[in-house]
Amino acid sequence: MTADRTEISKATLNRLPAYLRYLYELDKKGVQTVSSTMIAAGLDLNPVQVRKDIAFVATSPGKPKLGYVTKELIADLENFLGYHNTRDAILVGAGGLGHAILGYDGFAKYGLNVTCAFDVDPAVIGTSINGKPVYDMSRLPELVKRFNISLGIITVPSGSAQEVADLMVSAGIKAIWSFAAKHLNLPAGVALKHEDLAASLALLRMQLVSQD
Amino acid sequence: MTADRTEISKATLNRLPAYLRYLYELDKKGVQTVSSTMIAAGLDLNPVQVRKDIAFVATSPGKPKLGYVTKELIADLENFLGYHNTRDAILVGAGGLGHAILGYDGFAKYGLNVTCAFDVDPAVIGTSINGKPVYDMSRLPELVKRFNISLGIITVPSGSAQEVADLMVSAGIKAIWSFAAKHLNLPAGVALKHEDLAASLALLRMQLVSQD
DNA sequence: CTTTAATCGATAAAAATATAACTTTTTTAG
DNA sequence: CTAAAAAAGTTATATTTTTATCGATTAAAG
Numbered sequence: 001m002t003a004d005r006t007e008i009s010k011a012t013l014n015r016l017p018a019y020l021r022y023l024y025e026l027d028k029k030g031v032q033t034v035s036s037t038m039i040a041a042g043l044d045l046n047p048v049q050v051r052k053d054i055a056f057v058a059t060s061p062g063k064p065k066l067g068y069v070t071k072e073l074i075a076d077l078e079n080f081l082g083y084h085n086t087r088d089a090i091l092v093g094a095g096g097l098g099h100a101i102l103g104y105d106g107f108a109k110y111g112l113n114v115t116c117a118f119d120v121d122p123a124v125i126g127t128s129i130n131g132k133p134v135y136d137m138s139r140l141p142e143l144v145k146r147f148n149i150s151l152g153i154i155t156v157p158s159g160s161a162q163e164v165a166d167l168m169v170s171a172g173i174k175a176i177w178s179f180a181a182k183h184l185n186l187p188a189g190v191a192l193k194h195e196d197l198a199a200s201l202a203l204l205r206m207q208l209v210s211q212d
Numbered sequence: 213m214t215a216d217r218t219e220i221s222k223a224t225l226n227r228l229p230a231y232l233r234y235l236y237e238l239d240k241k242g243v244q245t246v247s248s249t250m251i252a253a254g255l256d257l258n259p260v261q262v263r264k265d266i267a268f269v270a271t272s273p274g275k276p277k278l279g280y281v282t283k284e285l286i287a288d289l290e291n292f293l294g295y296h297n298t299r300d301a302i303l304v305g306a307g308g309l310g311h312a313i314l315g316y317d318g319f320a321k322y323g324l325n326v327t328c329a330f331d332v333d334p335a336v337i338g339t340s341i342n343g344k345p346v347y348d349m350s351r352l353p354e355l356v357k358r359f360n361i362s363l364g365i366i367t368v369p370s371g372s373a374q375e376v377a378d379l380m381v382s383a384g385i386k387a388i389w390s391f392a393a394k395h396l397n398l399p400a401g402v403a404l405k406h407e408d409l410a411a412s413l414a415l416l417r418m419q420l421v422s423q424d
Numbered sequence: 425c426t427t428t429a430a431t432c433g434a435t436a437a438a439a440a441t442a443t444a445a446c447t448t449t450t451t452t453a454g
Numbered sequence: 455c456t457a458a459a460a461a462a463g464t465t466a467t468a469t470t471t472t473t474a475t476c477g478a479t480t481a482a483a484g
Contacts, residue, residue, distance in 0.1 A: 011471060013418055017410035018395055021370075035431060043395050046473060051432070064431040065481045081414050082421065096312040103308040106393075110410050111417070150420060158233070175420040177412070181318075183230055183255050191419035193412050198229040198322050200389070200405050202293050205323070206225055207403035208362060208387040209294065223441065247461060258443060263462065276461045277451045428483075437474070444467070453458080 012053045017110075018043055019053070020077040027070050035067030056080075083111045088149050089177075092164050093156035094119040094134050097179055101155065102129040115147065137167070144171040151175045158182035224265045230255055231265070232289040239282050247279030268292075295323040300361050301389075304376045305368035306331040306346050309391055313367065314341040327359065349379070356383040363387045370394035 022042050026034055036054060040047040054068065057080040062068040078084060086108070091098055094117045101107075102117055117134045119125055125136050135143065143149070152168040154161055154176060161180035168176060175191040178184055186192055234254050238246055248266060252259040266280065269292040274280040290296060298320070303310055306329045313319075314329055329346045331337055337348050347355065355361070364380040366373055366388060373392035380388060387403040390396055398404055 008418070009471070010415065013415050014408070014411045017393075017408060017414055021393060021410075022395065037431070044397075047431090048473065048475095049471090052472095055433075062432055063481080064433095064479045065429080067431070082417050087417070087420075096315040100308040100312040107413070110413055112413060151416070175416050177416055181229075181233060183234065185256075191416055193416040193419075195407075195409075195412060196226070196229060197407075198233075199226045200407060201319070201322050201324060202229055203222065203225050204363075204387050204389055204403055204405040205294050205299070206220075207405075208299075221441070249461065259461090260444075260463095261442065264442095267463080274462055275451085276449045276463090277459080279461070426484085428481105430479105430481090432477105432479075434477095435475085437472105439472070440470080442467105442469070445465085447462100447464075449460100449462075451458105451460085454456090 008056050012056060015045070015049075015053055016057065016077060016081060019050070020074065020081070023070060023074045023077070027074060031070055033063075033066045033068060034070050034073065036062070038067065081110075083109065086111045086113050087151055088113050088115050088147060089151035089153055090115060090140070090144060090149050090173075091117040091153040091155060092119070092137070092140070092168070093117075093154060094121070094124045094129060095155065095157075098153075098155035099129060101153065102132050105130070112151070114153065115149070116143065137164075140167055141171040144168070144173060149173060151177065154178040154180050154184075156180060220268050224268060227255075227257070227261075227265055228269065228289060228293060231262070232286065232293070235282060235286045235289070239286060243282055245275075245278045245280060246282050246285065248274070250279065293323075295321065298323045298325050299363055300359060301326050301363040301365055302352070302356060302361050302385075303329040303365040303367060304331070304349070304352070304380070305329075305366060306333070306336045306341060307367060307369075310365075310367035311341060313365065314344050317342070324363070326365065327361070328355065349376075352379060353383040356380070356385060361385060363389065366390040366392050366396075368392060 019039060022039060023034065036051040037047045040050045057076050058068060058073060059076050060072060089112055091101060091114050094102065098117060102114060107114065114132060116132050117129065118137045118140050119134055120137050124134050127134050150173060152173040154164055156164050158181045161178065161182040162184055165176055165184045165186060169186060169190055176186065177193050179195045181198055184192060231251060234251060235246065248263040249259045252262045269288050270280060270285060271288050272284060301324055303313060303326055310329060314326060319326065326344060328344050329341065330349045330352050331346055332349050336346050339346050362385060364385040366376055368376050370393045373390065373394040374396055377388055377396045377398060381398060381402055388398065389405050391407045393410055396404060
């Protein structure tokens with residue numbers, strides 16, 4: 001195990017970006033120091049939970065009665081989340097969703113740089129979306145290797161998702177962010193994050209139904 | 213509480229759509245019965261977990277040595293997840309992501325019908341995306357009330373997300389699906405599902421980094 | 425300078441979730 | 455017709471995650 005002390009929990013990691021966003025807001029308002037109580041109140045969380053989460057990432061301890069120095073905590077979070085350390089990624093599937101992702105420049109802030117896209121549709125191959133070229137799928141292995149890309153985004157229909165994933169893996173990609181409604185089978189050592197919109201929707205509906 | 217026995221867990225609810233998708237595949241291949249072991253193997257899960265999850269939704273019990281009848285289990289899952297019971301929704305923010313969602317007809321399968329969109333940009337107001345009209349934001353309350361819409365999708369920049377959410381709530385919307393990178397403050401009784409792409413990305417990067 | 429109230433950090437308890445162990449049932453094979 | 459195998463169902467244990475408690479610290483107010 002490469003764990004420094006105790007491994008950071010998945011749940012914590014999911015909350016950190018929300019803290020960071022909240023801190024940006026406070027900083028913009030000129031708030032110098034921020035307490036875990038304040039963050040918890042702003043994000044509807046438990047103060048103790050916030051404090052524990054922060055303990056993982058903060059380099060300097062918080063002061064009683066004041067809390068943490070806003071700018072320092074922001075820096076610590078950004079470092080921890082790797083926002084300063086940009087990674088190149090490719091995207092496969094320049095359809096509706098793929099188009100939207102390529103068109104969104106906000107990921108740069110999170111240290112993600114989508115360099116180009118791939119597709120099989122001759123209508124989009126050769127075009128450029130938001131300055132990012134769309135290549136033929138067959139060129140994927142070559143380009144991934146040449147630029148040493150480690151992250152791939154999948155926005156193809158579920159029918160071809162596994163095929164695309166296999167191609168990515170064989171080209172050397174080490175992490176896949178998939179928006180396809182399909183379970184992907186990947187070898188150990190390749191990280192996967194599956195964005196399951198159907199599941200999200202199910203969760204929301206369930207809350208909705210249980211009200212009336 | 214309307215809980216039949218023990219309340220269904222959030223984690224379970226997140227897995228059910230994946231089961232359903234897998235069952236569709238098997239059914240298409242002509243597989244008559246399916247065991248929890250088979251599902252678990254296909255989706256890299258624990259068989260007991262699958263069995264417990266299924267116990268929540270299945271109307272008829274599984275048979276030892278055989279498992280569940282594929283078509284029956286599909287029907288049970290679809291019913292449970294409410295896929296047959298379509299809900300109307302509106303979307304606010306006809307930008308890149310909003311455009312992609314409006315253009316995607318796959319949500320119908322999940323019982324979600326996005327009827328129309330709203331925006332403030334004169335360039336898109338009055339146009340139609342995938343057959344869905346885009347109205348001026350000011351008409352939102354009127355239309356939500358007229359058609360008794362209960363679900364709203366937010367795809368606006370984070371700066372205006374809270375404002376949009378407030379408008380939705382005051383118009384009578386009871387569930388919000390937000391893609392904005394911003395914590396929303398909502399009154400009790402309004403359900404919220406926040407799609408935090410930054411958090412997803414953080415999770416993925418962390419796995420990636422811990423490899424090398 | 426002393427008191428006060430707020431907050432941190434650490435530890436403990438509780439709740440939720442996942443995994444494992446065991447028992448029962450039913451099909452298939454000998 | 456009986457034994458073996460496979461899988462469901464149930465109960466128990468372990469793990470993870472959240473929440474609560476307590477003493478120590480310290481900026482701010484009197």
